[in-house]
Every structure is written in C-alpha cells, then in structure tokens.
Amino acid sequence: MRNVQQKLSVARGERPAELLFKNAQVVNVLSGEIHKTHVAVDDGRIVGFGDYKARKTINLRGAYLAPSLIDGHFHVESSMLTAPEFARAVVPHGTGAAVIDPHEYANVLGLDGIRYVLESTKNLPVDFFVMLPSCVPATPLETAGARITADDLKLMIGDDRVAGVAELMNFPGVFLGIKSELAKIEAGKGKCIDGHAPGLRGKNLNAYALAGVRSDHESVTVEEAREKLRLGMHILLREGSTERNLQHLLPLLNAHNAQNCSFATDDKLAGDLVNEGHIDHAVRVAIKGGVAPITALQIATINTARHYRLQNLGAIAPRFWADFVVFDDLKNFRVRQTYKKGVLVAEDGKYLARSPARVPLPRSTMNLRYRPEDIRVKAATGKTRVIEIIPDQIVTREVQVTPRIEAREVVADVERDILKMVVIERHRATGNVGVGFVRGFKLKHGAIGSTVAHDAHNVVVVGTNDTDILRVIEELEKLQGGQIAVANGKIKAALGLPVAGLVSDRPLAEVMQRIDALNAAAQELGCDLAAPFMTLSFLSLSPIPALKLTDQGLIDATKLRKTTLFVR
C-alpha cells in the first residue's frame, strides 16, 4: 500500500483525511447490513468509519453508499466499444470493475489481442481483469486468426490483472479428459477456471467439475444451476442483451448460498448498456424478484471480487479502494453518483472521468484474398441445403429447397426469402470462401455484411445479388472491418470496426447512432429481425446446431463436420 504511514495516521485520527463521506447509509456487504456512519478516504482508499476531520466533506444526508458494481463475465468486444467508451457507457450505471474474457480479440489477434486488451483497459474508472481465452479457435471447422495453447496461457497467466482461464467451452474435451484441455486448466492453477457448459448435467457434469472447472454462466433453468452449484461451481446469473436468464434463476437463491453467485452480462450491446443499464439492471431485476437488497448488492460486488480474487474491491471497509455508488432508494436501485478511488466519475447519468491517453490500435486484420467468381455457385441437380434462422436464437435449422437457377448458377431467390450468404477468411489471406444460402433475413434489395462473426470473425455477408455482396466486401476491406448495409451499389449505413474488425474506434454516441442507422437500413431493405447484424454474426458459429456456413463451407454443426450445398 502506497503511503502506508500517512494512511495509518489518518486512520488513527491524527491528521485529516482527504475526504469524508458524511451521514452515509453504508451497504456493508461484509457484515450483511446497512448501517449509518461516516466514511473517511485518503489517497484513494477507505481508511476508516467514524467521525474524522477531513480536508473535504461530502454530506450524503442519509443516502445509501454501496461498493461499485462488478460484472463477473463479460466480452467487452460485444459492445463494439473500446474500453474507454465502454467505461463511458457503464460508469454512470455504477460499474467499477469487470472480469472480461477477450475471446473475440484472441480469435482474431491471438496473444497480441490479449496484450492490447490489457494495455487499453488501464487507467480507466473501471478496473478490468482478464480471463485468458481457452478455446481459440473454437473448432477446426472455421479459420480463425490465431491458435492458443496451454503453453500460450502460461505465458500470460502470471500477470496481476489476469484472473484465470476463461470459459472452457470445449466441455466434452474437458470431461473426456483430452490432454490439451486439461493442460489449459493446469495452466491456470492457483487462479480461477471458468466454465461454459450449457445443458450439461449428470455424470459428465460431475467429471467437468472434477477436472477443476469452478464456474458456469450458461444455466438457463434453476435445476441446471442448482446441480452446478451443488458441485461447487460459482454461478454467474446472466442478464445480457439476448441471454436473459436472471429472472428464471432467482429461485436458486436461498439464505445460505448467495455467496456463491455473481451477476454477469456475457454479451451486451452499447445501446442496451446505456439505456437499460449494466449490473445495476441485474440488481433491479433481482430486487424486484424478491431478493433482499443487501443480498442483491453482495451478488453484484463482494461475491464476484472474492471468487475472482480481485484485491481490495467489492466492499466498503478500510484498505478497500474508495469505489462507491450513491443511491437513494433500495427498491428502485438507481445510481446517482459513482466514485472511483474517491473521485467522482459519474453523476446523474453523466460521465465525468477524463479519457486516458489513446492506446495504439492493433495491426490491421483484414487480409482478404478472393476473386469475384469465388462467390458464384454452379448449378447442379437436386435440392440445396439452406440455413433457416430461428428468430432470437443462435441455433438454426436446416431446410432443403429446390434452388433458383439463372444462367447455370444458383442465385438468391428474394421471393422465397432465400438469400446468398458468403464467408471470406480475413486473417491470413488463405483464399477460403464459403458460399451458401439462408432464409429469414427477408432482404428485398442489397446486402448486409459484418466482420463480427463468431467465433473466427471472418467476413460474413448476406445479400440479394452478387454486385451488392461484392460491394459490401470491398467496403468492409476499406473500413478495415465493420458492419455495413448496401443497396443498388450505394452505402446505406456503415460502422467501421478497425480494432480487430470487432470494435469501433469512435466515441460511444457515434457508435450507438451508427448501430441504429445500420438497423434502420436493414429494416428499410426489408429485414424484420430485431437484431439483424447479431443474427448474421452467429451464422458462422460452427459448434452451435444445426447448419452453419464458415470460410470452409457449409457445416453440419450437429455432427461437427463439413457438408455439401447440394443434397446427395
């Protein structure tokens, strides 16, 4: 601790504190109660409770003072914001720390991506702790920008801000005892090991826990979560943009187990963060669902800090950082002020922190090699497999249709909503191009495309005609990654994502505006999906059933193997 003698003498009351928060109702997540006191702060740390002399006094007049909130599992890339702009979105909502898994950065940039994340998340009013991505690439059925092994994890695990190994999505690999996966757990020894095991139950779940996995954020039913909790897994109650499990999981909590639960968002869009909130939203949902406010705030703070061993975070007590939120109503939890190390960083929804020095962007990641004819599909006899979207889900269905043929080529059929989908490998200029067809977008004109495409994040485009599809690809290359809507050769809306093709380098407000414009443009082209670019981004995710398209072609994602466009 810096200036320890000074702080001790302040604590003893011998010299004035820098700051005194008077007349606070402290939400004490350690003693499990709310008690009135004054809180003295010096040099960014809490030094004591009681009546202290101070150079500056902030009279809270009976308002509540709680520790700043912590997200237990978040992919910061999902907001398409840089860390400083993410902070701008969430600090007014009371967020003080986040445990992040830079899985997408790592898929594109490997260890360089993780290093960029560590560097670009410094000196912000949110403390970031990194879980090292454990499943890069997600499968061999798509071409990612990197491969991360247990040896790679060992290179970075010692970093002070690395809290452990991120979600072990290859859960069969773990419970089957595949050496490469067990080695990743071993690499994280002494730190946290996160799990990801949707629907895993029974004996295989026993084995998954036995192997050393200590958390899960994928439970969607109380029964599933309870089984995992019984096996010693810390349960991350997820409430993100699309996955909204919190309400369903609240019955899991009893008076004796809340300490083993945290809140997490996993993925949340910039607009949702700003408008709905971040972990504060989860606190509101929990309290409205009948959880005691003190318990909800423990789940939002100390439980996460303890599980991930975030030092001096998550509570209000001497030695902890003076990371506070001020609010007025336990039943309708709305953060009025956020403090970071004793500094007011947000008030009444307004972000007050200064931006840190800009961190250099990572290298370009748009390395395409393709010819226009690569996206053509020669006609053949028989039906073709088409990916059918199920709205609001990341699973798809396989349908088989008679293709529309023009000039000996299979082409999009707008009438039947069968659009062409193209995936182009963008990391290593392999020349891999996957072409298929998809139903559900309902575009009547043009094409939309994105370089956010889980998990390999290649270029993915859906369109009504080849000209617009090619235009999308060209423009995404110019933008160095992004999302775009094009019709009749014209750009309707675009968001550049030059940071790994995943994240914008623009301010929060501009990003939100451009996302709105993209959605509006897609709608104008005929699409009625709630989040067309998010839907697009999951169509390459080969571990998720049933039919997907990657740069390597059509994937039978149930059997985890390549398949053919034409049904034979």
Add this chain to the structure above:
Amino acid sequence: MRNVQQKLSVARGERPAELLFKNAQVVNVLSGEIHKTHVAVDDGRIVGFGDYKARKTINLRGAYLAPSLIDGHFHVESSMLTAPEFARAVVPHGTGAAVIDPHEYANVLGLDGIRYVLESTKNLPVDFFVMLPSCVPATPLETAGARITADDLKLMIGDDRVAGVAELMNFPGVFLGIKSELAKIEAGKGKCIDGHAPGLRGKNLNAYALAGVRSDHESVTVEEAREKLRLGMHILLREGSTERNLQHLLPLLNAHNAQNCSFATDDKLAGDLVNEGHIDHAVRVAIKGGVAPITALQIATINTARHYRLQNLGAIAPRFWADFVVFDDLKNFRVRQTYKKGVLVAEDGKYLARSPARVPLPRSTMNLRYRPEDIRVKAATGKTRVIEIIPDQIVTREVQVTPRIEAREVVADVERDILKMVVIERHRATGNVGVGFVRGFKLKHGAIGSTVAHDAHNVVVVGTNDTDILRVIEELEKLQGGQIAVANGKIKAALGLPVAGLVSDRPLAEVMQRIDALNAAAQELGCDLAAPFMTLSFLSLSPIPALKLTDQGLIDATKLRKTTLFVR
C-alpha cells in the same frame, strides 16, 4: 490431481468407483441445502453425485453426510499432546483439519519449532495448516527461546501447508505503523494475516484493519465482533477450554454474513477435547442457540476452508477430498463416523487410524543455570508487592502487604496465603531468576511447578517453602520439562513434557490421567483453583495486566515495565 484420467472415467460412469456412499443426506455447504444423493469416491476424492457402480458400497440409510470439521485457530500445544495424540482426541469428534499457530513451540524453539510442527503433523487423519507465529518473543520483558523477525517469516511463508501469518498480538505496533510489525504483514502477502486485538475499537481498530489484518478471534461481545466484521475481518467464534465466547457472539450472525465467520478453539485441554468435544461442540452450541444447522455446518467447514484457502477441503463435491462425518440428528449433532480421504478413521467415539511413524523429538530445551540462594529474598523495610490471582481470569491484581520475615529473609506466609513464586530462564542458561510472591493458590504444603508458562515458557514455581520449590525445579529439569506437584520432598504427581517443555510424548490416555493426578495433588496440597497449572502458566504473561513475574523480575504489566518487589 493424481490419476486424473482414471478419476474422470469413474466420474463419467465408465468404470466402477472405489466407494459409494449410498442414500446420504448430503449437507451441501455450497448450495446451502441438504439433499439426498449417493456420493462416489475414488482414490480419496469425491468424484460425483449419483447412481454409480462401485467396488464397495456403504449404505448410509438416510443418515447425514457432512464435510469434516475445521478448527480455524488453535494452538495445538495447549492440549499438551503431540499431533498424533491430538488427532486421537478430535477425530472421533469429526475434526478433519485445523489451522494451527505453533506460537508456544516458536517461543521455545524458534523456526526449529515450526519445522518440527510441520514435520510431526504429516500423514495424520487431521490436515494441519500452519500460521507462522508473528510475536516471538511476546515482549522484551521476558526471555524466550527465540526471536522471529519478518525475514524469518519469509523463509517459511512459501510452504504449501503454511496458510499465512498468525495473530498479530502486538496490535498497537500494527496500528501505530511500527516497521517491524508492518514487515511481518508484508511477509505474508498473498496469504492470510490473522489478528488478535482484544477490545480494540474505533479509529485504532480502523488502522489495524487498514494495515492488512484480516481476522480476529478475541471478540467477547457482539458489538466488538460486529465492528470488526464491518471492517472486513473474518470473525473466529471462539469456544475453548477457558475462553467461551460463542454463546455471546451468536447474535452477530444474520442471513447475510455467516460466510465471514468460522469456529475456533484457540486453546483447549486434552480432557475437554475428549469429553466435551472439539468443533462439533461449537456446532451443538450454535444449533442450540438458534443457528440453522446448515449455517452452523458452513461455519464449521467451508467458511474456514475458504478464508484460509485450504484446497479441496470443507465441502462435499467433486474434486474435494472425501473427508466426511456421518451423523443422525441435526438438532443434537453427534458424529457417528469420521472418514478421511474415504477411509473410516473413527466410529462411535473410537479412533481407528493407524499411528504414523514417530517423528524425532526436537532438541532439549531445559538449559538452566541457578544457585539455591538465587531464590532467597533479602528482607528490607516497607511493604512488598504481591500478585493476586483473580479466579478464572488471566489478569491479576497488585496488592501490597507487609512481608513475613524470617532470618532476614522474606518468606512465604501460608497463613495469609502469600506464597513464593520463582521463574527461572530455561532456554539459554542466562542465570536469570525472578522471585516474587503470589496470593490465591492456598497451598498449605509443598510446591507446584511448570515449564508451560506463557509466552516465554520459563520454569515457573509456586511454593510454601524453598526446599520443595528447589525440588520442583530439579525434577522439572530431569523430566526435560513438565508439570509437577511436590510436598515434603516427595513427588505427588508429575507429567513430563519433553517436547519443548510444552508437550508430552505419551499417549492421550496417559496424559489425561496424569493431568487429573496433578490437579488432584494440587487440591490435596490445599489449592482450590479449578485449573491451578493453567493459572500458574499465565502468571508470567507480561502483556496482560496488572502484576506479573518473569525471569527478569516483577513486571508492572499495565505500564509494561519492570517494577520492584518492595514498594518505595
């Protein structure tokens, strides 16, 4: 984890488990509930819940299965038993692990004492974790066998079974920021830092917590404990032989803070451990006091394991050691069976584990240098200060009396119950001899003596005449340390404590028998104190008010300085 592939295949149900505990009501301290299931064990670890095939099945027929109990703070020397004999006493009561502070061993033998403890606590059905003694010697006003600095702590802190730095009893040194004390905290960085701050409140307590102290076991009132809990200190609810704070502290617990509490005994005599119990006794007291059984068992298991980071202990779930207790009644918690790593080690009060190979005893610690005339007191004018015992307390009172003089010497005065007390330094043959007088023992003949004498553990004797006092000293030297009662030149009862002059090398039953004989002998000599040898052992403890006698002479323990026998 040893044999990980084998255990994973057992967990998956592919090969039979070694053991299956069928039809258990598992006290699941992780999910905070009791649920029926079967528990599969292989190679000493729990591998899964569910219906498994096994080479051996133990049908619990609905009995409760809880994790083995853990003592959060214990001085194993206080039982005067070696670790194997302590295990014999507590394993039938369900103890599976103990966090011990070998403070007395360290005062006598320094780091060698700690090394002996680490060595002699291996391969037992109780797992021992060591907190490194931080206050050796306790004060400069008595001569201990060793001095331990922060640098010494650094030599041993890395040991896997060292859980941190033990109780920082020099609490003013800590809150005042004395460098040597802060250096001890720094030496324990990354591990646990235990506190000891009886009655410390307010700003100085804030400073004590700020400095990094993370626990306390000295609270005697709810208010004191609550203040410490609010400041982030883990509260050890103490229930030992003499300090019985648990009942008073139960109102501290609410539905939101029990995770920050553990049970501890601090000091408990062999007989009390056998007859009353160990942590199982604390569980009974808590449940009778209205604490939910699941909470009481969490306090007795997982809370302590988590606070002290005892890996794979304190819960029943895959990867945890198969350390169980079986019992039948939640309201009257009586352990019927104790298992260690899946092996039955106690049943119906009977200890079933095999004794490990004997560990060599540490070196002799009885290095006396004295002449018979050293214990004589020349007469002078005026009154003398006399230590007055307050029954059942470790504090004393100073009284001033007119001495009885015979042949120009101050001598014991049995009529007025003013007995002679002698302390002889025993570690380094310094020749230091302290002589004083004490009221409260009521011996009519003879003398009693002990080499257990907190915290320096010099030879301490109280007697009615010099001949018997000298005999006591001679006999203690022959025994290489011990406790003894002598009258008219004859030994009435004796217990040899050749292990550092603190601990017997004899079996549990013999130690208990000899302790009983010693107490009976003291009673026969006229003493009506409940625990005369314990009272004797605290009369040299110079940090505790008001008047004490060490090898350096009479100590004004209120002002922490030497004083004179004659009042000037």
